[in-house]
Amino acid sequence: MEGFLPQAIIFIFAAIVCVPIAKRLGMGSVLGYLIAGIVIGPYLLGFLEEGEDIMHKAEFGVVMMLFLIGLELEPKNLWRMKELILQVGLTQVLVTSGILFGIGIGLGFSWQVSLAVGLSMALSSTAIVLQSLKEKNQMESQVGKLSFGVLLMQDIAVIPILAILPLLVVAGAVPIGAEIGSHGLIESYPGWLQTLFIFGAIGVVVLLGKFGFGPLLNWVSKTRLRELFTASALLIVVGIAFLMELVGLSPALGTFLAGVILANSPYKHALESDLDPFKGLLLGLFFMAVGATINFNLIFENTSIIVGATILIIALKTGIILGIGKFKKLSIPENLSFAVGLSQVGEFSFVTYAFALQLGILDQGNSDYLMAITALSMTITPILMVLMDKFLLPRLTKINDSDREMDSIEVKNRVILVGFSHFGSTLGRFLRANGVEATVLDFDPDQVDFLRKMGFKVYYGDATRLDLLQAAGAEDANILISAIHDPDTNRKLVELCKENFPNLEIMIRAKNRTDTYELMEMGVTNIYREHLDTSIRMGQDALKKLGFRAYTVHRLGQSFREYDESALKILAKYKNDEKKYISVVKLQIEQQEALLSGELTRKFSLNDQAWDSENMKEAVKKN
Numbered sequence: 001m002e003g004f005l006p007q008a009i010i011f012i013f014a015a016i017v018c019v020p021i022a023k024r025l026g027m028g029s030v031l032g033y034l035i036a037g038i039v040i041g042p043y044l045l046g047f048l049e050e051g052e053d054i055m056h057k058a059e060f061g062v063v064m065m066l067f068l069i070g071l072e073l074e075p076k077n078l079w080r081m082k083e084l085i086l087q088v089g090l091t092q093v094l095v096t097s098g099i100l101f102g103i104g105i106g107l108g109f110s111w112q113v114s115l116a117v118g119l120s121m122a123l124s125s126t127a128i129v130l131q132s133l134k135e136k137n138q139m140e141s142q143v144g145k146l147s148f149g150v151l152l153m154q155d156i157a158v159i160p161i162l163a164i165l166p167l168l169v170v171a172g173a174v175p176i177g178a179e180i181g182s183h184g185l186i187e188s189y190p191g192w193l194q195t196l197f198i199f200g201a202i203g204v205v206v207l208l209g210k211f212g213f214g215p216l217l218n219w220v221s222k223t224r225l226r227e228l229f230t231a232s233a234l235l236i237v238v239g240i241a242f243l244m245e246l247v248g249l250s251p252a253l254g255t256f257l258a259g260v261i262l263a264n265s266p267y268k269h270a271l272e273s274d275l276d277p278f279k280g281l282l283l284g285l286f287f288m289a290v291g292a293t294i295n296f297n298l299i300f301e302n303t304s305i306i307v308g309a310t311i312l313i314i315a316l317k318t319g320i321i322l323g324i325g326k327f328k329k330l331s332i333p334e335n336l337s338f339a340v341g342l343s344q345v346g347e348f349s350f351v352t353y354a355f356a357l358q359l360g361i362l363d364q365g366n367s368d369y370l371m372a373i374t375a376l377s378m379t380i381t382p383i384l385m386v387l388m389d390k391f392l393l394p395r396l397t398k399i400n401d402s403d404r405e406m407d408s409i410e411v412k413n414r415v416i417l418v419g420f421s422h423f424g425s426t427l428g429r430f431l432r433a434n435g436v437e438a439t440v441l442d443f444d445p446d447q448v449d450f451l452r453k454m455g456f457k458v459y460y461g462d463a464t465r466l467d468l469l470q471a472a473g474a475e476d477a478n479i480l481i482s483a484i485h486d487p488d489t490n491r492k493l494v495e496l497c498k499e500n501f502p503n504l505e506i507m508i509r510a511k512n513r514t515d516t517y518e519l520m521e522m523g524v525t526n527i528y529r530e531h532l533d534t535s536i537r538m539g540q541d542a543l544k545k546l547g548f549r550a551y552t553v554h555r556l557g558q559s560f561r562e563y564d565e566s567a568l569k570i571l572a573k574y575k576n577d578e579k580k581y582i583s584v585v586k587l588q589i590e591q592q593e594a595l596l597s598g599e600l601t602r603k604f605s606l607n608d609q610a611w612d613s614e615n616m617k618e619a620v621k622k623n
Contacts, residue, residue: 010047014040015284030131031382033284037291038379048292061282062127062347063241066155066252068279069126070259071268081149088146088324089153092342095320096122100313112168116356117370119161121313123154123346125378127283132341132385143338146328150321150342158253158348162355163198169359201247205240205254209261217267230274237275252348286347294375298368306369310376314384317343333396340388344381345374409459412473413439416480418463418493420451423509423530424483428456438481439472464492466500474501482508487515494522517572536561563592 014036022032040047097118104114129147130139138144213236220232240258241251262268299306318339325335353370356362362370415438417428424440431438440458442448448460461468463482474480480497482490490508497504507526510516519527540557544550567588574581 007048010040011036011285011288015288019284029135029284030128030287031379031386033287034291034379034382037288038294039291040288041292041294043294043296060241060251061279061284061286063252063255064237064275064279064282065127065130066256067237067259068272068275069130069155070256070261071263071272081152084145084149085153085156088328089150091324092150092321093122093153093157096317099316099320112361113366116165116168116352116361119157119164120349120352120356120370121345121374122317123158123348123352124151124317124342125344125346125381126151126155127286127347128344128378128382129341131283132382136389138337141334142328142330143334143341146325146330146338147341154346155253155256155348158352159202161352162253163195165352165355165359165361166195168361197247201243201254202257204243205257206261208240209258213258213262214265214267217265217271221267221270226274229270233271233274234278252351290347290375290378293371294379295368295372298372299376302369306372306376309369310373310380313345313373314343314377314380333393336388336393336396337385340381340384343384344377347378349374409439409468409471409473411437411439411457412476413437414478415439416441416469416472416474416477417483418442418480419483419485419509420456420458421447421483421485423485425451425456427481427483439477441468441472464489464496466496469496469501474504477504479505479507482506484509485511487511487518490515491518491522494519494524498523513568513571514575516568517575520569520572532561532564559595560592563595567592 015033018036018039019029019032022035023029039045042048097115100118100121101111101114104117105111109117129151133139133144133147139148216236217229217232220228236258237255240254244251244254262271265271321339321342322335325338330338350371353362353367353374357364357367415431415436417424417431417438417440420428420440420442421444424442428438428440440456441461441463442451442458443460443462445460448458451458459472463469463484469480474497480493480501482493484490484493487510490510494506494508497506505526506524507528508519508524510519510527510529512529512531516527516529536557539560540553543553543556548556570588571581571584574584
């Protein structure tokens with residue numbers, strides 16, 4: 001379908017339909033966009049006709065993403081990551097490209113073609129992997145950090161790859177002066193001079209980043225017009241992308257470099273907030289374009305070759321990355337997530353294929369095969385990740401955790417504390433500071449080892465096992481405190497304790513009201529919602545800053561907490577009746593506000609300055 005508006009409607013409608021369905025099925029947004037592209041593509045519904053043109057336009061989403069990634073990487077932090085980038089990332093790129101180069105030679109391809117394909121297929125999809133890690137909240141995990149190191153090395157590696165390709169041009173394929181830029185600016189120059197132009201363009205970007213963009217943004221920011229600042233941010237990204245295209249280099253690399261240079265800029269966060277919405281939309285468009293470019297006619301005609309090659313590439317990259325993960329001492333579940341997540345061929349490969357085709361290194365037939373293999377690998381990998389997360393990793397995690405025997409517990413205390421992460425460790429430190437020792441249990445072996453190095457006495461084991469609770473002295477203890485975040489584990493723990501240790505008082509952490517209602521139905525009375533006290537404390541501090549007396553604020557906070565807890569018991573009766581629940585909530589809020597307003601009209605506040613020591617000091621000074 002021709003025309004910008006009809007195509008925009010098709011893309012948006014397909015995304016709105018497919019992405020929520022994919023998210024609901026636990027597949028993630030990336031797979032949803034890929035499916036949307038397949039559905040509207042030329043080989044299914046046929047709304048789009050020229051997949052390659054779509055891909056060329058959609059690559060700007062990757063350009064925007066790389067710029068924002070660069071903004072997150074201050075040069076000093078990049079230097080700190082050098083070990084991760086060089087040890088993990090460089091190893092993956094060199095080993096993968098080396099093996100693929102050998103396979104290409106073995107299949108009878110020239111060394112130039114084998115090297116170009118090997119270097120291209122060594123790359124993974126930055127867009128897919130980072131999106132997946134963010135959705136699963138794994139960016140700060142060991143898997144997230146290692147994956148980021150590999151991706152970062154691959155993104156950096158594209159610069160030498162694109163610089164090397166002109167030097168691989170063979171006599172008789174295309175003249176040395178073959179066109180490598182979309183605008184033909186350097187088409188008449190020899191390969192070695194083209195390489196100089198590429199490095200010159202990178203130098204221009206570095207100089208602009210250091211001395212040009214800062215003054216521009218400073219000048220624009222003085223207008224205090226946000227839309228003009230957004231336009232300036234887009235100008236930087238689009239301008240660098242255009243410069244890179246002039247010399248036949250990947251626009252994403254130039255913008256990534258500019259982002260790194262601007263990472264120390266005072267405008268870093270403003271640039272991020274202004275460009276992030278564009279990045280999300282354009283990345284969605286990119287993934288849909290990948291789905292639309294899958295040539296199903298070619299796949300159906302050569303199913304065994306293309307599917308076999310795709311599986312071979314995924315298996316090969318998975319095996320190599322598994323070896324790296326094993327060297328970095330990842331657990332089996334972590335290593336599988338790390339390896340399978342990076343096993344696809346990346347979006348930059350489309351750029352290198354097109355570049356190699358222009359130079360005459362690849363012919364059109366080989367390019368079509370490689371494009372199909374790459375797009376298919378990018379589609380298969382998210383599906384593999386979903387299946388692995390749902391069915392394989394939970395079982396492997398249990399097996400992996402059970403490989404370590406539970407610790408023998410020698411000390412018995414009046415308090416048993418289950419879970420010693422951020423919430424539990426704060427609680428445990430508070431008890432110990434006041435002379436109360438607790439028997440601490442945690443089921444994360446890495447966390448246990450880490451805490452022991454810090455001097456905490458923590459025992460490894462699953463607290464939902466009866467034998468462990470008995471070993472921890474649950475029969476004689478007074479209180480069991482659960483600081484676990486997972487509601488399912490908390491429910492199992494409550495059931496176990498009520499059945500086997502009826503005299504043990506349970507104090508339990510709850511994420512929200514929904515979890516609280518379920519625990520109340522189980523007969524738990526000591527329930528502590530994660531954010532209630534923090535929210536009230538913040539409100540109390542705000543009132544103090546507005547001039548309220550300290551003791552007045554303390555009493556108001558206590559009253560609010562008591563009213564909220566009382567209201568919770570009433571609301572629990574109507575949690576399954578939405579209409580009635582909303583009606584009762586409104587009534588409770590009105591009553592709560594009326595009661596607190598009544599507190600303020602009483603004369604207590606006149607005598608509530610006893611806690612305001614600062615006020616008393618000021619009064620003494622005046623006298």
